[in-house]
Amino acid sequence: MTVHLFGGGSSPGCSNFSLTCTAEDDENEFGVKAAEMVKKNFYVDDLLKSLPTEEHAIQVIHDVKNMCAKGGFKLTKFVSNSRRVIMSVLPEDRAKEIKGLDLGQGKLPIERTLGVHWCVESDTFKFWIEMRDQPCTRGGMLSTISSVYDPLGFIAPVILVGKQILQEICHGRSWDEPVEGDILY
Amino acid sequence: MPLLFKEQDVQLPNNRHQTAQRLIGLKKKLESKDKYRADYVDFMTGIMDKGYARKIDSENLVMQQGKVWYLPHHGIYHPKKPSSIRVVFNCSARYHGESLNDHLLQGPDLTGRLTGVLTRFRGERVAFMADIEKMFYQVKVKKADQDFLRFLWWPNGNLTKEPEE
Numbered sequence: 001m002t003v004h005l006f007g008g009g010s011s012p013g014c015s016n017f018s019l020t021c022t023a024e025d026d027e028n029e030f031g032v033k034a035a036e037m038v039k040k041n042f043y044v045d046d047l048l049k050s051l052p053t054e055e056h057a058i059q060v061i062h063d064v065k066n067m068c069a070k071g072g073f074k075l076t077k078f079v080s081n082s083r084r085v086i087m088s089v090l091p092e093d094r095a096k097e098i099k100g101l102d103l104g105q106g107k108l109p110i111e112r113t114l115g116v117h118w119c120v121e122s123d124t125f126k127f128w129i130e131m132r133d134q135p136c137t138r139g140g141m142l143s144t145i146s147s148v149y150d151p152l153g154f155i156a157p158v159i160l161v162g163k164q165i166l167q168e169i170c171h172g173r174s175w176d177e178p179v180e181g182d183i184l185y
Numbered sequence: 186m187p188l189l190f191k192e193q194d195v196q197l198p199n200n201r202h203q204t205a206q207r208l209i210g211l212k213k214k215l216e217s218k219d220k221y222r223a224d225y226v227d228f229m230t231g232i233m234d235k236g237y238a239r240k241i242d243s244e245n246l247v248m249q250q251g252k253v254w255y256l257p258h259h260g261i262y263h264p265k266k267p268s269s270i271r272v273v274f275n276c277s278a279r280y281h282g283e284s285l286n287d288h289l290l291q292g293p294d295l296t297g298r299l300t301g302v303l304t305r306f307r308g309e310r311v312a313f314m315a316d317i318e319k320m321f322y323q324v325k326v327k328k329a330d331q332d333f334l335r336f337l338w339w340p341n342g343n344l345t346k347e348p349e350e
Contacts, residue, residue: 001256001334003237004321005274010189013292015324018186019317041306043299045320048306049313057311072324073317080313093315113314114303123312151300 012044022071029070034063043114047075058088065093079111081123115149127155139175141166188330189290196251197288197333200280204255208337208348211259215344224270225260226342232272237322241335241350254285254333255350274336285333 004011023038037060041049047064051057057080068075078089079098091099097109108120117126129148134140145162148155169179215222232238256274263269276285306312317323326334337348 001232001238001274001336002325002331004186004324004326005256005276005334006271006321010289010292011321011324013189013290014186015321016292018324019320041302043302045317046302047315047317048302050306050309051311052309054311057313061313061315068317073320074323075315076318078313078315080311082311082313085311085313111314113306114299116303152303 016042016044019068019071019073022067022073026067026070030063030067031060033060034067037064038067046114048113054082054084057082057085061085061089079108079120081108081120083108114151116151125154135176136179137176138166138169138173138179141169141179186324187327188333189292190288191290192288195288195333197254197285198281198283199250199253201253201255201337203280204257204337205348207257212344221260221270222342222344225272228260228270228272229338229342232322235322238336240340246350252329252332253335256285256334256336258336274334 004014019042020039023035027035037047037049041047049057049060051060061078065075076093077095078086078093079095080086086094086098095109095111097111101108110117110119110126112118117128118124119126127148127150130144132144132147134144141162145159145166148159150156150159173179215225229238233240256276257278258272258274260270260272263271276289278284306314335350337350339348340346
């Protein structure tokens, strides 16, 4: 192989370093805003950004796309909560779900943003709590509670109830012992 | 970019034999599943056409001892994308207790940035996101270190021929 590999221990670090270099090398050509964005708004290969107006967004998307292209990186799969911003991006660079969408009429999809579901149409974050078929044991509860991915803690008040039950049953029970009684209600 | 080795002068045992052995298992799988074979060959042809991988010239085949490593590979389908295969080059595969990843530095931990990036994402009214296509593959590995990323494959995906490097 001539390139860095998925699963290579140093690949994320190296590719991130390259991207940062791109920003520093070409700051003069594409502007401070684009460079800042590359440095601050990427999580490995994902770019997430918000701006006060559509005009700002359209301009900086144009700059950052060109900046990345010069560094050899192709920015693609664009989504936005603004239809105008989406329209400013070439159809082939839009996310798959909105390529075929009639932007005047169709509903914008739900996208995954760093593991959290972002409902683009309503511009809200959504959570699905999967009540999988887990036994009612300490282990089963821990598994269900941990399956909710919520890095920003939006729904912590809801999850807390489950965590409190878990905390109580932790005393003096093994992982697989069935849990019964008042504690569950 | 180099590979980030922990040691200045890294030495690895020659694992070509083991990797060749593993290839026999892969061959059986490729022979028995037509779709798997077709997708696998497409993927491999693709990475060679794009220059992400290349066949090694015969004069460069023999390497200084300890400066070469072979990666076993296998194909996986993403559960949500059953049509596209990804061939995984296993950097954690062990030979005599050592793997390539054991010798690599991870670089700075980036996970701490996640909440920051996600919070800034909804600071203002107009939000957008995008991603970089095949990001790792856009970053070249320096020539000397490419020998640590060798793998075996059949010429043009033709299983009846001898695998090459």
